[in-house]
Amino acid sequence: MDPLSNLEDKFSFESIDSSEKRKEALNEAIQMMESYVKLDNSVAVLSDLASNKSYIFTGNFGVFFNMHSPEYTTIDSIWEDEIYQRIHPDDLFQRHLLELEFFNFLKIVSPEERLNYATKCRIRTLNTKKEYQYILHRSFYLKNSSEGGLWLAVCLYNYLFEKSGAVLGIDGKIINTKTGEIFQIDTYENCINLLTSREKEVLILIGKGVISKEIAAKLNISLNTVNRHRQNILEKLNVTNSIEAVRTAEALNLL
Template structure:
């Protein structure tokens, strides 16, 4: 299972609110996106994970990339801004999706009242209108609704990178300015140390009985850990779990 498929499964597996307040938040978020595009000249993508749609605002930076001229936002019947993805260096695009999966897990583990305080900030290479690559700053926010657990709205901003980033990808706390590299410390928290240990043994081809004997635990305990691993990684079987864990650098 690739990272995009995993993201789609996790997004669509949420229990979204149908209350009017959720639609009011969508309207407010659209106004916010419009302001970002106008003030920062950024390309802004607001994705509605419940409706599987996006709205794209083309700030002045879009001219640099050879995209649509600034004007009215465009509706897309997908949460993926493929028009923009085609301009991202292939290596950076694969890494971007993986980072977003890790960030989604990070956000889910935060208190609801704090989920809107964090931003994923990453460095990308994007092809310009003259067909060369330039450094671009990508920022991603989940627009939190403290009353509901599901993350319905995601906002991505693309603009020129005009400063040196200490890392290719950071999680930024906008409240206190704290930054932390995403990839190693955050992904390691998806699985517990025992779950990681058991998944390593599964990846080596050991059976539940062999794992139980090696770790001096019951087969029932091994089975319980297996189910926890599948649930946390949102996969159907151990083969998919091992493959995804490797993609996330858990193994």
């Protein structure tokens, strides 16, 4: 299971409108994406963070994923697992780190400016011949709620026409599509304050194989406090276990 497959804990704190307010805006967004994939030829995933549903639109790039539906499909998740299963595990991990960085980046941007930003990266993905091929991945938020919370997210998949060159990894970027400003993502600076100093101490000891009872004794805190820190760490890093937490924190340069 990929280490950042659940951003629900982050999204759950966003300010979301009532279902009636969302319905009209969602229908408008669906119509927009139906037209967009016809122009862009991409596969698009529109994720509704409020209802935990996604709508998948298949342009001509759908043949890469063996997707041929003329109509959009609906899944009960904000994660397109059918596509994730085709992505190289290392690239999927890095892609989710980029999304976590993007989410935290947008939290310091005014709601009206957030929609001007997008991510861009390249990811190795299995083609119809079961061979890894670099494709283009982009993501952005299409709509905020009326109260300024992040609401409708879009992921786009398409052919990568640029030459890969000597660039390592997924070559993740955050781009201001209005001004053209590019933020190369290699330090995850917007995630630097995700963990408190105490949570970092606990996670370092976890990484060394120290059990909770011994962590409590070393840090002179109660076992309940250690367990609470452990749970907070998992939620903040959007992972499901301590091994994934250590790996993610090290990748984000938090330890």
